[in-house]
Structures are given as C-alpha cells and as structure tokens.
Amino acid sequence: MKVSAWIVPFLIALAAGGGIGGARIFAAPSFSRDFGPAEAGGRPESVRMVVRGLKCVDTARTLAGQFEGVPGVIRYVAYASRNEARVTYDGAVTGPQALEEAVEGPVFVPGTGEILFHQFEVVSIQDEPIR
Numbered sequence: 001m002k003v004s005a006w007i008v009p010f011l012i013a014l015a016a017g018g019g020i021g022g023a024r025i026f027a028a029p030s031f032s033r034d035f036g037p038a039e040a041g042g043r044p045e046s047v048r049m050v051v052r053g054l055k056c057v058d059t060a061r062t063l064a065g066q067f068e069g070v071p072g073v074i075r076y077v078a079y080a081s082r083n084e085a086r087v088t089y090d091g092a093v094t095g096p097q098a099l100e101e102a103v104e105g106p107v108f109v110p111g112t113g114e115i116l117f118h119q120f121e122v123v124s125i126q127d128e129p130i131r
Helices: 007-025 057-065 096-104
Strands: 031-034 044-052 073-079 084-090 107-109 114-116 121-125
Touching (some): 031 057, 057 073, 057 107
Antiparallel strands (some): 044 121, 073 084, 107 114
C-alpha cells in the first residue's frame, strides 16, 4: 500500500494539535498536594485562581510550596495547561485574599537558597479579574 508523502506529516501535526487543544478542554491535574484535614467544625471552601507563572509541573510544585505554613489550607491542585490553581481551605481560618498574598509572595528555592520575587501573579479569582 502506497501512502502519499504529505499524509505522515499531516497526521503528526493533527495529533500534536489535538493533544495541545485537548489538554485545554480535558485538563488533568499537573500536580496536587494535601496539607491536612480541616479542623473539626471547619468550613471547607474552594477557590479557583488563574496564576501567571504556573506553566508546567515544576512551577506547579513550586507554587505548592507557597501554601506551606499558611493556616487553613487543606488541598492544592494545579492545572498547568490552564494556568489554574484550585485551593481548598478552611473558611473559618483563612480566605482568598490570604491565599492570593501567599501565591504572590517571594519564592524560596531550597536547592540554591535563592529568593525569587514576582515569580507568580494571580490574574483572576473565581473568574473575577484582579486589578
């Protein structure tokens, strides 16, 4: 069976385009971390943030570190293909404003000891633009 010379590059381009486009439609989590259960009698709530700088698994891991030590954070899930972070938190302990501040704070890089500024920026919270 003879195949036209253009069919293989066409199929490769089609598969690549479908994979990239499909990742935006059917996003799978890039990274997730559980920080601990909600306090007894707490109010678990969730917030969805679009974060500039969240673009791959490595940045998703780095962003997870921003929530360490933030009281009330229960779970973090990143969708790098959508630049999206979803955070479940105890509404009696913290709120979206504190989570935004944690995201936009300085980033400590344990391997090098560097402190990076302006690594992440919250663009929107629950589809409401910031600034």
